[in-house]
Amino acid sequence: MYTQLLLALAGASAVIAAPAQSAPSITQVLQYALSLEYLENSFYTGALEKYDTQAFIDSGFPDWVRGRFEQISENEQTHVKFLQGALGASAPQPCNYSFPYTDPKSFVTLSMGIEGVGAAAYLGASKYITDPGTLLAAASILSVEQRQVGWVSSAVLKHQPWDGAFQTPLTINGAYSLAMQFITSCPSSNPPLPVTTFPALTVSETSPQPGSTITISFNNANNVSPTYLAWFNGLEVVFTNIDTNGAAQVPSGLHGTVYVGVVSSDQTPLSDADMVSGLAIMQFPYDSMASETDNQ
């Protein structure tokens, strides 16, 4: 059992390993974190300006939901100020954003996705934070982001409060590929982030049944072949084949929020060099009676 766990962890850390030469500096990691915090801050501020308590109630939410979102919004503002303070003159400026929600319901659903990416981004980037004090501060923020995800997912949306025993980390490129879709323009004076951008991945279904077939599409400009769909869930990655029509079978045994991306290898360790597309978010909701291997 213990050996298996160690093997799983060894495999998992390899899964998220970026090439050593491209390891970002702590300043770059904090700039990346602040960029994501700006996005979250703008997301919550904008939605709360648009929707008052009555709008939330009209969308079917109890009256305490908006109050908690205000607290989340305040937390994000505090994270922004904290990171701006830590970065001083190296702090980037906010970008312009566009979020595709149209009412409180779609805002809440989107917040689960955005909040989850924020938390997964901190987790994945934590290995680059070599300074203990900075790591502690980042872990402290990460804990709050993850609790916020759990609250939105379970208390508000009545889905699972966690995705299993291990939280899914995202690489910097992976998380940024998801954040990018909401960023319309950034000040040209901003320092460049340590990210490579990938073609967007579209999936035919974002909450498919295990064993069913989905179709994916992305711009394979470099004609990478063969390609595989990598399913990131906790510290594990499951690979499925993609046929010539873009069809891929949905694995079983996935729980909660799962990230998928097209990669050029079906072997771990994977690195960012193996990424062919950006990531997409998939949901495999499971209820309180679900066993570990049962999605139903």
Ligand SMILES: *[C@@H]1O[C@H](CO)[C@@H](O)[C@H](O)[C@H]1NC(C)=O
């Ligand atoms: C953001 O949008 C405003 C209004 O359209 C524009 O004036 C401003 O230049 C934009 N900022 C950036 C950083 O692109």
